[in-house]
Amino acid sequence: MSNLTRYWVLVKLDNAGRAKREVMVDAQHYIQQQFVDGEDLQIHLKIQRQLIQTINNQLNQNDLTTATLCLRCFISHQIEQICIQFETQFGDYYGFTRRDLFPFVLDDNGRPPHHS
Numbered sequence: 001m002s003n004l005t006r007y008w009v010l011v012k013l014d015n016a017g018r019a020k021r022e023v024m025v026d027a028q029h030y031i032q033q034q035f036v037d038g039e040d041l042q043i044h045l046k047i048q049r050q051l052i053q054t055i056n057n058q059l060n061q062n063d064l065t066t067a068t069l070c071l072r073c074f075i076s077h078q079i080e081q082i083c084i085q086f087e088t089q090f091g092d093y094y095g096f097t098r099r100d101l102f103p104f105v106l107d108d109n110g111r112p113p114h115h116s
Helices: 003-005 023-035 041-057 063-093 100-106
Strands: 010-013 019-023
Touching: 003 010, 003 023, 003 041, 003 063, 010 063, 023 041, 023 063, 041 063, 063 100
Parallel strands: none
Antiparallel strands: 010 019
16 A cells, blocks of 8 residues: 555544545545655655645635545544554553544544535
């Protein structure tokens, strides 16, 4: 799996409360058109800065929505890893697993937020 897939694969919950991965095709096309895959930290800093700049500029609604989705995908992977870390560090003592934590933090369905 490519290093950049974290920007287009969203970690979310299945009906049983387990983490599952779903490819967000619009985000995948956006990242693949904008960036070359790399393993170093610099590529992630560059991607994240450009995505945030795109969001802040709000010049194109489609780019804004897609850039936001890319960051949501990346963050979902970080959230999953933190839940795994919490389970490892504290789960036995406090009696919880990552699956107990997921419903509280992996509630993103990958759709654009509704604005009222």
